[in-house]
Amino acid sequence: MxxxxxxxxxxxxxxxxxxxxxxxxxxxxxxxxTSSCELAELAGVTASRLRKDLSFFGRFGTAGMGYxxxxxxxxxxxxxxxxxxxxxxxVGMGNxxxxxxxxxxxxxxGFRIAAAVDVSPAKVGRVICGVRCYPPxxxxxxxxEGGIEFALLTVPPGAAREAAERLAEAGIKAILxxxxxxxxxxxxxxxxxxxxxxxxxxxxxxVTQGGGENA
Amino acid sequence: MxxxxxxxxxxxxxxxxxxxxxxxxxxxxxxxxTSSCELAELAGVTASRLRKDLSFFGRFGTAGMGYxxxxxxxxxxxxxxxxxxxxxxxVGMGNxxxxxxxxxxxxxxGFRIAAAVDVSPAKVGRVICGVRCYPPxxxxxxxxEGGIEFALLTVPPGAAREAAERLAEAGIKAILxxxxxxxxxxxxxxxxxxxxxxxxxxxxxxVTQGGGENA
DNA sequence: TCATGTGAAGCACTTCACAGCA
DNA sequence: TGCTGTGAAGTGCTTCACATGA
Numbered sequence: 001m002x003x004x005x006x007x008x009x010x011x012x013x014x015x016x017x018x019x020x021x022x023x024x025x026x027x028x029x030x031x032x033x034t035s036s037c038e039l040a041e042l043a044g045v046t047a048s049r050l051r052k053d054l055s056f057f058g059r060f061g062t063a064g065m066g067y068x069x070x071x072x073x074x075x076x077x078x079x080x081x082x083x084x085x086x087x088x089x090x091v092g093m094g095n096x097x098x099x100x101x102x103x104x105x106x107x108x109x110g111f112r113i114a115a116a117v118d119v120s121p122a123k124v125g126r127v128i129c130g131v132r133c134y135p136p137x138x139x140x141x142x143x144x145e146g147g148i149e150f151a152l153l154t155v156p157p158g159a160a161r162e163a164a165e166r167l168a169e170a171g172i173k174a175i176l177x178x179x180x181x182x183x184x185x186x187x188x189x190x191x192x193x194x195x196x197x198x199x200x201x202x203x204x205x206x207v208t209q210g211g212g213e214n215a
Numbered sequence: 216m217x218x219x220x221x222x223x224x225x226x227x228x229x230x231x232x233x234x235x236x237x238x239x240x241x242x243x244x245x246x247x248x249t250s251s252c253e254l255a256e257l258a259g260v261t262a263s264r265l266r267k268d269l270s271f272f273g274r275f276g277t278a279g280m281g282y283x284x285x286x287x288x289x290x291x292x293x294x295x296x297x298x299x300x301x302x303x304x305x306v307g308m309g310n311x312x313x314x315x316x317x318x319x320x321x322x323x324x325g326f327r328i329a330a331a332v333d334v335s336p337a338k339v340g341r342v343i344c345g346v347r348c349y350p351p352x353x354x355x356x357x358x359x360e361g362g363i364e365f366a367l368l369t370v371p372p373g374a375a376r377e378a379a380e381r382l383a384e385a386g387i388k389a390i391l392x393x394x395x396x397x398x399x400x401x402x403x404x405x406x407x408x409x410x411x412x413x414x415x416x417x418x419x420x421x422v423t424q425g426g427g428e429n430a
Numbered sequence: 431t432c433a434t435g436t437g438a439a440g441c442a443c444t445t446c447a448c449a450g451c452a
Numbered sequence: 453t454g455c456t457g458t459g460a461a462g463t464g465c466t467t468c469a470c471a472t473g474a
Contacts, residue, residue: 017416021395035433044397048467055435063434063473080416081423088415095314100411102310105372105395109412150419157320174418176411180236180320182259190421192414196315196391197324199407200303201232201295203389204365206405208296250455263445270457278451278456 015053016080017109018043023073024108035066077110087114087148089172091163092155093123093133096178100152101129111150115142119159136163140170149173157181164191230268231295232324233258238288239323250281292325302329302363304387306378307370308338308348311393315367316344326365330357334374351378355385364388372396379406 022042026034040047054060054072057079061067077083088106090097093116100106101113116131118124123133134142142148151172155163160179167175167189174190177183180198183191237257241249255265269275269287272294276282292298303321305312308331315321316328331346333339338348349357357363366387370378375394382390382404389405392398395413398406 014417014420016420017410017413018397020416021397021413037433042397046467048469049465051433051435052466059435061434064432065474066433080420082416086419095317096311099310099314103411105410105412106415108395109416111412111415149422150415173422176414176418180323182233182236182257190418192418194409194411194414195232195320196318196409197320197326198232198236199391199409200321200326200365201235201297201324202229203391203405203407204301205229205231205295207364207388252455261445263447264443266455266457267444274457276456279454280452281455 015043015045015049016076018045019050019053020073020076020080020082023069023076026069027073031069033066034069034072036061039067082110085110085112086150087112087146089114089139089142089146089148089151089167090116090131091118091139091151091153091167092159093118093120093128093131094154094156097152097154098129100154101131113152114146114148117142117163136166139166143167143170143172151175153177153179155179230258230260230264231291233260234265234268235288235291235295235297238284238291241284242288246284248281249284249287251276254282297325300325300327301365302327302361304329304354304357304361304363304366304382305331305346306333306354306366306368306382307374308333308335308343308346309369309371312367312369313344315369316346328367329361329363332357332378351381354381358382358385358387366390368392368394370394 019039022039025042026039036047036051040050043050058075060072060075074083088111090101090113097116097118101116106113113131116128116133117136117139118133119136124135126133149172151167151174153160153163153167153175157179160177160181161183164175164177164183164185168185172189174192175183177191177193180195182193185191234254237254240257241254251262251266255262258265273290275287275290289298303326305316305328312331316331321328328346331343331348332351332354333348334351339350341348364387366382366389368375368379368382368390372394375392375396376398379390379392379398379400383400387404389407390398392406392408395410397408400406
Protein backbone atom coordinates (compact mmCIF):
# COMPACT_ATOMS: atom_id res chain seq x y z
CA MET A 1 0.00 0.00 0.00
CA UNK A 2 1.56 3.22 -1.17
CA UNK A 3 5.08 4.03 -0.15
CA UNK A 4 6.33 7.06 1.74
CA UNK A 5 4.35 9.44 -0.39
CA UNK A 6 3.05 12.36 1.62
CA UNK A 7 6.55 13.07 2.89
CA UNK A 8 7.87 15.63 0.45
CA UNK A 9 11.42 16.87 0.89
CA UNK A 10 10.69 19.39 3.61
CA UNK A 11 14.11 19.40 5.22
CA UNK A 12 13.36 21.50 8.25
CA UNK A 13 12.43 24.28 5.89
CA UNK A 14 8.97 25.06 7.09
CA UNK A 15 10.51 26.88 10.02
CA UNK A 16 11.92 29.64 7.83
CA UNK A 17 8.75 31.77 7.94
CA UNK A 18 8.97 31.72 11.73
CA UNK A 19 12.55 32.96 11.66
CA UNK A 20 11.45 35.63 9.25
CA UNK A 21 8.77 36.84 11.64
CA UNK A 22 11.25 36.96 14.51
CA UNK A 23 13.76 38.88 12.40
CA UNK A 24 11.15 41.49 11.52
CA UNK A 25 10.48 42.02 15.21
CA UNK A 26 14.20 42.51 15.88
CA UNK A 27 14.45 44.91 12.95
CA UNK A 28 11.52 46.95 14.26
CA UNK A 29 13.28 47.16 17.60
CA UNK A 30 16.35 48.54 15.90
CA UNK A 31 18.66 45.57 16.55
CA UNK A 32 21.51 45.39 14.07
CA UNK A 33 23.02 42.11 15.22
CA THR A 34 21.52 39.05 16.84
CA SER A 35 22.80 35.68 18.00
CA SER A 36 21.54 32.21 17.26
CA CYS A 37 20.48 32.00 20.92
CA GLU A 38 18.40 35.17 20.87
CA LEU A 39 16.79 34.44 17.54
CA ALA A 40 16.04 30.85 18.51
CA GLU A 41 14.43 32.02 21.72
CA LEU A 42 12.15 34.36 19.77
CA ALA A 43 11.27 31.65 17.29
CA GLY A 44 10.70 28.99 19.93
CA VAL A 45 13.35 26.52 18.72
CA THR A 46 16.80 25.49 19.92
CA ALA A 47 19.87 27.43 18.87
CA SER A 48 21.48 24.48 17.16
CA ARG A 49 18.35 23.77 15.19
CA LEU A 50 18.33 27.36 13.99
CA ARG A 51 21.99 27.27 12.98
CA LYS A 52 21.51 23.99 11.11
CA ASP A 53 18.49 25.32 9.31
CA LEU A 54 20.28 28.46 8.18
CA SER A 55 23.47 26.62 7.25
CA PHE A 56 21.41 24.63 4.76
CA PHE A 57 21.14 27.76 2.62
CA GLY A 58 24.52 29.33 3.19
CA ARG A 59 26.69 31.14 5.68
CA PHE A 60 25.05 34.23 7.05
CA GLY A 61 26.76 34.73 10.40
CA THR A 62 30.12 35.92 11.60
CA ALA A 63 31.93 33.86 14.21
CA GLY A 64 32.13 35.73 17.48
CA MET A 65 29.65 38.35 16.28
CA GLY A 66 26.37 36.71 15.37
CA TYR A 67 24.03 37.48 12.48
CA UNK A 68 23.42 40.89 10.89
CA UNK A 69 19.64 41.25 11.22
CA UNK A 70 19.00 43.25 8.06
CA UNK A 71 21.15 41.03 5.86
CA UNK A 72 19.79 37.81 7.28
CA UNK A 73 16.22 39.01 6.83
CA UNK A 74 16.97 39.94 3.22
CA UNK A 75 18.44 36.51 2.64
CA UNK A 76 15.47 34.73 4.19
CA UNK A 77 13.07 36.85 2.18
CA UNK A 78 14.94 35.95 -0.96
CA UNK A 79 14.80 32.25 -0.12
CA UNK A 80 11.10 32.34 0.71
CA UNK A 81 10.19 34.62 -2.15
CA UNK A 82 8.67 37.11 0.26
CA UNK A 83 10.75 39.87 -1.26
CA UNK A 84 8.16 40.31 -3.98
CA UNK A 85 4.35 40.60 -4.04
CA UNK A 86 2.55 37.45 -5.19
CA UNK A 87 -1.05 37.18 -6.28
CA UNK A 88 -3.50 34.79 -4.67
CA UNK A 89 -6.94 33.66 -5.83
CA UNK A 90 -9.67 33.53 -3.22
CA VAL A 91 -12.21 30.79 -3.94
CA GLY A 92 -15.40 31.24 -1.96
CA MET A 93 -16.44 34.69 -0.74
CA GLY A 94 -18.37 33.57 2.33
CA ASN A 95 -17.71 34.58 5.91
CA UNK A 96 -14.26 33.08 5.98
CA UNK A 97 -13.38 34.37 2.54
CA UNK A 98 -14.26 37.92 3.52
CA UNK A 99 -12.33 37.60 6.77
CA UNK A 100 -9.24 36.55 4.86
CA UNK A 101 -9.69 39.26 2.26
CA UNK A 102 -9.57 41.75 5.13
CA UNK A 103 -6.68 40.00 6.86
CA UNK A 104 -3.99 42.68 6.83
CA UNK A 105 -1.01 40.52 7.90
CA UNK A 106 -1.07 38.63 4.60
CA UNK A 107 0.31 41.73 2.93
CA UNK A 108 3.33 41.73 5.19
CA UNK A 109 4.12 38.24 3.94
CA GLY A 110 4.06 39.37 0.34
CA PHE A 111 0.65 38.03 -0.65
CA ARG A 112 -2.18 39.96 -2.29
CA ILE A 113 -5.70 38.72 -2.95
CA ALA A 114 -5.83 39.48 -6.66
CA ALA A 115 -9.35 38.21 -7.34
CA ALA A 116 -12.16 36.14 -5.91
CA VAL A 117 -14.44 33.46 -7.28
CA ASP A 118 -17.95 32.70 -6.02
CA VAL A 119 -21.05 30.95 -7.31
CA SER A 120 -23.47 33.53 -5.94
CA PRO A 121 -24.86 35.82 -8.66
CA ALA A 122 -25.33 38.45 -5.97
CA LYS A 123 -21.57 38.61 -5.47
CA VAL A 124 -20.30 38.16 -9.02
CA GLY A 125 -19.29 41.44 -10.59
CA ARG A 126 -19.11 43.29 -7.30
CA VAL A 127 -16.07 44.35 -5.32
CA ILE A 128 -16.22 42.83 -1.84
CA CYS A 129 -13.68 43.69 0.83
CA GLY A 130 -11.58 45.27 -1.86
CA VAL A 131 -11.58 42.20 -4.08
CA ARG A 132 -13.43 41.80 -7.35
CA CYS A 133 -15.64 38.74 -7.57
CA TYR A 134 -15.91 36.50 -10.64
CA PRO A 135 -17.99 33.42 -11.52
CA PRO A 136 -16.33 29.97 -11.23
CA UNK A 137 -16.30 29.64 -15.00
CA UNK A 138 -13.69 32.39 -15.11
CA UNK A 139 -11.28 30.48 -12.88
CA UNK A 140 -8.98 29.24 -15.63
CA UNK A 141 -8.81 32.62 -17.30
CA UNK A 142 -8.02 34.43 -14.06
CA UNK A 143 -5.26 31.97 -13.21
CA UNK A 144 -3.74 32.05 -16.67
CA GLU A 145 -3.92 35.75 -17.41
CA GLY A 146 -3.02 36.78 -13.88
CA GLY A 147 -0.18 34.31 -13.57
CA ILE A 148 -1.68 33.24 -10.26
CA GLU A 149 -0.01 30.30 -8.52
CA PHE A 150 -1.79 30.11 -5.15
CA ALA A 151 -5.42 29.69 -4.12
CA LEU A 152 -7.29 29.88 -0.84
CA LEU A 153 -10.21 27.45 -0.76
CA THR A 154 -12.99 28.75 1.48
CA VAL A 155 -16.12 27.28 -0.12
CA PRO A 156 -18.74 25.18 1.72
CA PRO A 157 -17.72 21.52 2.22
CA GLY A 158 -20.05 20.23 -0.48
CA ALA A 159 -18.46 22.40 -3.13
CA ALA A 160 -14.85 21.77 -2.15
CA ARG A 161 -14.01 18.82 -4.37
CA GLU A 162 -15.35 20.39 -7.56
CA ALA A 163 -13.73 23.75 -6.87
CA ALA A 164 -10.39 22.11 -6.15
CA GLU A 165 -10.49 20.11 -9.36
CA ARG A 166 -11.29 23.24 -11.31
CA LEU A 167 -8.27 24.93 -9.73
CA ALA A 168 -6.02 22.00 -10.54
CA GLU A 169 -7.17 22.00 -14.15
CA ALA A 170 -6.58 25.72 -14.33
CA GLY A 171 -2.96 25.05 -13.45
CA ILE A 172 -2.82 26.39 -9.92
CA LYS A 173 0.39 25.43 -8.09
CA ALA A 174 -0.77 25.31 -4.48
CA ILE A 175 -4.01 25.34 -2.48
CA LEU A 176 -4.54 26.32 1.12
CA UNK A 177 -7.59 24.21 1.91
CA UNK A 178 -9.82 25.59 4.67
CA UNK A 179 -12.60 23.06 4.07
CA UNK A 180 -12.91 19.87 6.13
CA UNK A 181 -12.56 17.79 2.96
CA UNK A 182 -9.52 15.72 2.04
CA UNK A 183 -8.68 16.68 -1.53
CA UNK A 184 -7.24 14.14 -3.90
CA UNK A 185 -5.35 16.01 -6.60
CA UNK A 186 -2.37 15.37 -8.88
CA UNK A 187 0.88 15.48 -6.95
CA UNK A 188 1.92 18.52 -8.92
CA UNK A 189 -0.49 20.56 -6.81
CA UNK A 190 0.69 21.32 -3.28
CA UNK A 191 -2.19 21.13 -0.82
CA UNK A 192 -2.08 22.30 2.78
CA UNK A 193 -5.07 21.56 4.98
CA UNK A 194 -6.23 24.07 7.57
CA UNK A 195 -9.13 22.38 9.32
CA UNK A 196 -10.25 24.34 12.38
CA UNK A 197 -12.07 21.34 13.78
CA UNK A 198 -9.03 19.09 13.52
CA UNK A 199 -6.83 21.75 15.08
CA UNK A 200 -9.22 22.09 18.00
CA UNK A 201 -9.33 18.32 18.46
CA UNK A 202 -5.55 18.31 18.45
CA UNK A 203 -5.17 20.84 21.26
CA UNK A 204 -8.08 19.30 23.15
CA UNK A 205 -6.35 15.95 23.05
CA UNK A 206 -3.05 17.50 24.08
CA VAL A 207 -4.79 18.96 27.12
CA THR A 208 -6.36 15.70 28.24
CA GLN A 209 -3.07 13.88 27.62
CA GLY A 210 -0.52 16.11 29.31
CA GLY A 211 -3.17 17.46 31.64
CA GLY A 212 -1.74 16.34 34.93
CA GLU A 213 0.94 18.75 36.00
CA ASN A 214 0.27 22.45 36.07
CA ALA A 215 2.88 25.06 36.93
CA MET B 216 19.92 27.25 25.19
CA UNK B 217 16.69 25.55 26.17
CA UNK B 218 16.38 21.85 25.67
CA UNK B 219 13.85 19.99 23.58
CA UNK B 220 10.95 22.00 24.91
CA UNK B 221 8.33 22.55 22.25
CA UNK B 222 8.25 18.85 21.53
CA UNK B 223 5.44 17.57 23.72
CA UNK B 224 4.74 13.84 23.76
CA UNK B 225 2.63 13.77 20.63
CA UNK B 226 3.25 10.16 19.71
CA UNK B 227 1.68 10.09 16.29
CA UNK B 228 -1.56 11.07 17.95
CA UNK B 229 -2.41 14.17 16.00
CA UNK B 230 -3.52 11.94 13.16
CA UNK B 231 -6.49 10.61 15.07
CA UNK B 232 -8.83 13.44 14.04
CA UNK B 233 -8.07 12.59 10.42
CA UNK B 234 -9.00 8.96 10.93
CA UNK B 235 -12.15 10.13 12.64
CA UNK B 236 -13.11 12.21 9.62
CA UNK B 237 -12.50 9.30 7.28
CA UNK B 238 -14.56 6.97 9.46
CA UNK B 239 -17.49 9.37 9.40
CA UNK B 240 -17.39 9.34 5.61
CA UNK B 241 -17.43 5.55 5.57
CA UNK B 242 -20.31 5.50 8.05
CA UNK B 243 -22.30 7.91 5.90
CA UNK B 244 -21.75 5.62 2.94
CA UNK B 245 -23.15 2.73 4.94
CA UNK B 246 -19.95 0.71 5.20
CA UNK B 247 -19.98 -1.65 8.17
CA UNK B 248 -16.43 -2.93 7.86
CA THR B 249 -13.25 -1.37 6.55
CA SER B 250 -9.63 -2.42 6.23
CA SER B 251 -6.47 -0.67 7.26
CA CYS B 252 -5.68 -0.20 3.58
CA GLU B 253 -8.97 1.45 2.74
CA LEU B 254 -9.00 3.68 5.78
CA ALA B 255 -5.37 4.66 5.31
CA GLU B 256 -6.05 5.56 1.70
CA LEU B 257 -8.90 7.84 2.78
CA ALA B 258 -6.77 9.45 5.47
CA GLY B 259 -3.74 9.88 3.26
CA VAL B 260 -1.32 7.75 5.31
CA THR B 261 0.23 4.29 4.96
CA ALA B 262 -1.62 1.24 6.22
CA SER B 263 1.11 0.28 8.67
CA ARG B 264 1.15 3.76 10.11
CA LEU B 265 -2.59 3.57 10.67
CA ARG B 266 -2.39 0.16 12.35
CA LYS B 267 0.44 1.29 14.60
CA ASP B 268 -1.47 4.42 15.59
CA LEU B 269 -4.60 2.49 16.49
CA SER B 270 -2.70 -0.28 18.28
CA PHE B 271 -1.39 2.37 20.64
CA PHE B 272 -4.87 2.65 22.12
CA GLY B 273 -6.03 -0.93 21.95
CA ARG B 274 -7.17 -3.69 19.62
CA PHE B 275 -10.05 -2.66 17.48
CA GLY B 276 -9.80 -4.95 14.46
CA THR B 277 -10.46 -8.56 13.67
CA ALA B 278 -7.81 -10.54 11.82
CA GLY B 279 -9.02 -11.46 8.37
CA MET B 280 -12.02 -9.16 8.65
CA GLY B 281 -10.85 -5.61 9.23
CA TYR B 282 -12.32 -2.93 11.46
CA UNK B 283 -16.00 -2.46 12.33
CA UNK B 284 -16.62 1.14 11.28
CA UNK B 285 -19.20 2.05 13.89
CA UNK B 286 -17.28 0.56 16.78
CA UNK B 287 -13.96 2.04 15.70
CA UNK B 288 -15.52 5.46 15.30
CA UNK B 289 -17.03 5.23 18.76
CA UNK B 290 -13.65 4.27 20.16
CA UNK B 291 -11.87 7.13 18.41
CA UNK B 292 -14.52 9.58 19.56
CA UNK B 293 -14.07 8.36 23.09
CA UNK B 294 -10.30 8.81 22.89
CA UNK B 295 -10.54 12.27 21.38
CA UNK B 296 -13.38 13.37 23.62
CA UNK B 297 -15.50 14.18 20.57
CA UNK B 298 -18.31 12.07 21.98
CA UNK B 299 -19.46 15.01 24.07
CA UNK B 300 -20.06 18.71 23.36
CA UNK B 301 -17.34 21.03 24.68
CA UNK B 302 -17.59 24.77 25.12
CA UNK B 303 -15.18 27.18 23.51
CA UNK B 304 -14.58 30.87 24.19
CA UNK B 305 -14.20 33.13 21.17
CA VAL B 306 -11.87 36.06 21.86
CA GLY B 307 -12.24 38.79 19.27
CA MET B 308 -15.48 39.19 17.32
CA GLY B 309 -13.96 40.69 14.18
CA ASN B 310 -14.26 39.32 10.66
CA UNK B 311 -12.46 36.11 11.47
CA UNK B 312 -14.29 35.68 14.75
CA UNK B 313 -17.65 35.96 13.05
CA UNK B 314 -16.57 33.56 10.32
CA UNK B 315 -15.61 30.98 12.92
CA UNK B 316 -18.80 31.54 14.90
CA UNK B 317 -20.69 30.65 11.73
CA UNK B 318 -18.40 27.73 10.88
CA UNK B 319 -20.80 24.80 10.97
CA UNK B 320 -18.25 21.95 10.83
CA UNK B 321 -17.01 22.79 14.35
CA UNK B 322 -20.23 21.36 15.69
CA UNK B 323 -19.56 18.02 14.07
CA UNK B 324 -16.30 17.87 16.00
CA GLY B 325 -18.06 18.40 19.29
CA PHE B 326 -17.23 22.06 19.82
CA ARG B 327 -19.68 24.87 20.58
CA ILE B 328 -18.88 28.57 20.78
CA ALA B 329 -20.33 29.22 24.23
CA ALA B 330 -19.52 32.92 24.43
CA ALA B 331 -17.47 35.69 22.86
CA VAL B 332 -15.30 38.49 24.23
CA ASP B 333 -14.64 41.78 22.48
CA VAL B 334 -13.43 45.24 23.43
CA SER B 335 -15.92 47.08 21.22
CA PRO B 336 -18.80 48.63 23.22
CA ALA B 337 -20.91 48.32 20.09
CA LYS B 338 -20.64 44.53 20.29
CA VAL B 339 -20.74 43.92 24.02
CA GLY B 340 -24.15 42.81 25.21
CA ARG B 341 -25.32 41.86 21.74
CA VAL B 342 -25.75 38.43 20.22
CA ILE B 343 -23.63 38.19 17.07
CA CYS B 344 -23.74 35.14 14.80
CA GLY B 345 -25.62 33.36 17.55
CA VAL B 346 -23.00 34.09 20.20
CA ARG B 347 -23.39 36.50 23.10
CA CYS B 348 -20.63 39.06 23.41
CA TYR B 349 -19.03 40.10 26.71
CA PRO B 350 -16.36 42.66 27.68
CA PRO B 351 -12.80 41.40 28.28
CA UNK B 352 -13.16 42.04 31.99
CA UNK B 353 -15.65 39.17 32.13
CA UNK B 354 -13.14 36.66 30.73
CA UNK B 355 -12.24 35.03 34.02
CA UNK B 356 -15.85 34.72 35.12
CA UNK B 357 -16.94 33.19 31.81
CA UNK B 358 -14.15 30.65 31.91
CA UNK B 359 -14.73 29.75 35.52
CA GLU B 360 -18.51 29.59 35.60
CA GLY B 361 -18.79 28.00 32.18
CA GLY B 362 -16.04 25.47 32.81
CA ILE B 363 -14.52 26.50 29.49
CA GLU B 364 -11.18 24.93 28.61
CA PHE B 365 -10.53 26.14 25.06
CA ALA B 366 -10.23 29.56 23.46
CA LEU B 367 -9.99 30.84 19.91
CA LEU B 368 -7.84 33.97 19.69
CA THR B 369 -8.95 36.16 16.79
CA VAL B 370 -8.07 39.66 17.99
CA PRO B 371 -5.89 42.15 16.07
CA PRO B 372 -2.13 41.51 16.39
CA GLY B 373 -1.57 44.39 18.78
CA ALA B 374 -4.08 43.03 21.28
CA ALA B 375 -2.95 39.41 21.11
CA ARG B 376 -0.38 39.30 23.91
CA GLU B 377 -2.63 40.96 26.48
CA ALA B 378 -5.66 38.88 25.58
CA ALA B 379 -3.63 35.68 25.77
CA GLU B 380 -2.26 36.55 29.19
CA ARG B 381 -5.77 37.28 30.40
CA LEU B 382 -6.86 33.87 29.15
CA ALA B 383 -3.94 32.15 30.85
CA GLU B 384 -4.72 33.88 34.14
CA ALA B 385 -8.35 32.89 33.79
CA GLY B 386 -7.21 29.27 33.72
CA ILE B 387 -7.86 28.40 30.09
CA LYS B 388 -6.31 25.06 29.07
CA ALA B 389 -5.62 25.61 25.39
CA ILE B 390 -5.56 28.43 22.86
CA LEU B 391 -5.89 28.24 19.10
CA UNK B 392 -3.94 31.35 18.13
CA UNK B 393 -4.97 32.89 14.80
CA UNK B 394 -2.85 36.02 15.29
CA UNK B 395 0.63 36.34 13.77
CA UNK B 396 2.11 36.78 17.25
CA UNK B 397 4.23 34.20 19.04
CA UNK B 398 2.69 33.86 22.51
CA UNK B 399 4.88 33.14 25.49
CA UNK B 400 2.70 31.53 28.13
CA UNK B 401 3.17 29.08 30.99
CA UNK B 402 3.71 25.57 29.73
CA UNK B 403 0.44 24.53 31.33
CA UNK B 404 -1.36 26.28 28.48
CA UNK B 405 -1.36 24.45 25.17
CA UNK B 406 -0.97 26.87 22.28
CA UNK B 407 -1.44 26.03 18.63
CA UNK B 408 -0.56 28.66 16.06
CA UNK B 409 -2.64 29.07 12.92
CA UNK B 410 -0.92 31.80 10.97
CA UNK B 411 -2.36 32.16 7.47
CA UNK B 412 0.69 34.07 6.30
CA UNK B 413 3.10 31.39 7.49
CA UNK B 414 0.97 28.68 5.93
CA UNK B 415 0.98 30.48 2.60
CA UNK B 416 4.74 30.95 2.77
CA UNK B 417 5.07 27.26 3.46
CA UNK B 418 3.15 26.13 0.41
CA UNK B 419 4.75 28.83 -1.70
CA UNK B 420 8.17 27.55 -0.75
CA UNK B 421 7.12 23.98 -1.38
CA VAL B 422 6.12 25.00 -4.90
CA THR B 423 9.38 26.70 -5.73
CA GLN B 424 11.35 23.81 -4.23
CA GLY B 425 9.68 20.79 -5.78
CA GLY B 426 8.59 22.87 -8.73
CA GLY B 427 10.46 21.08 -11.47
CA GLU B 428 8.52 18.01 -12.48
CA ASN B 429 4.82 18.23 -13.25
CA ALA B 430 2.66 15.24 -14.04
C1' DT C 431 37.52 35.00 23.93
C1' DC C 432 33.27 34.15 21.77
C1' DA C 433 29.84 32.48 18.62
C1' DT C 434 29.23 30.23 14.17
C1' DG C 435 29.21 26.11 11.23
C1' DT C 436 29.35 21.12 11.13
C1' DG C 437 30.57 16.15 11.66
C1' DA C 438 29.00 12.57 14.83
C1' DA C 439 26.06 10.66 18.21
C1' DG C 440 21.45 10.12 19.71
C1' DC C 441 16.61 9.73 19.36
C1' DA C 442 12.02 9.14 17.50
C1' DC C 443 9.14 7.97 14.09
C1' DT C 444 8.16 5.25 9.98
C1' DT C 445 8.29 1.16 7.33
C1' DC C 446 9.08 -3.63 6.79
C1' DA C 447 7.90 -8.29 7.36
C1' DC C 448 5.87 -11.96 9.66
C1' DA C 449 3.53 -14.48 13.55
C1' DG C 450 -1.04 -15.27 14.94
C1' DC C 451 -5.81 -15.66 14.50
C1' DA C 452 -10.58 -15.76 12.27
C1' DT D 453 -6.56 -17.50 2.78
C1' DG D 454 -6.55 -12.72 4.40
C1' DC D 455 -5.79 -9.13 7.49
C1' DT D 456 -4.52 -7.48 12.03
C1' DG D 457 -1.05 -6.49 15.58
C1' DT D 458 3.82 -6.01 16.49
C1' DG D 459 8.88 -6.79 17.06
C1' DA D 460 12.86 -5.40 14.26
C1' DA D 461 15.12 -2.86 10.80
C1' DG D 462 15.55 1.48 8.56
C1' DT D 463 15.46 6.46 7.94
C1' DG D 464 15.61 11.22 8.93
C1' DC D 465 15.71 14.88 12.11
C1' DT D 466 17.54 16.81 16.42
C1' DT D 467 21.05 17.58 19.66
C1' DC D 468 25.69 17.45 21.13
C1' DA D 469 30.27 19.07 21.12
C1' DC D 470 34.16 20.96 19.06
C1' DA D 471 37.09 22.75 15.29
C1' DT D 472 37.30 27.08 12.90
C1' DG D 473 37.69 31.79 12.28
C1' DA D 474 36.90 36.80 13.68
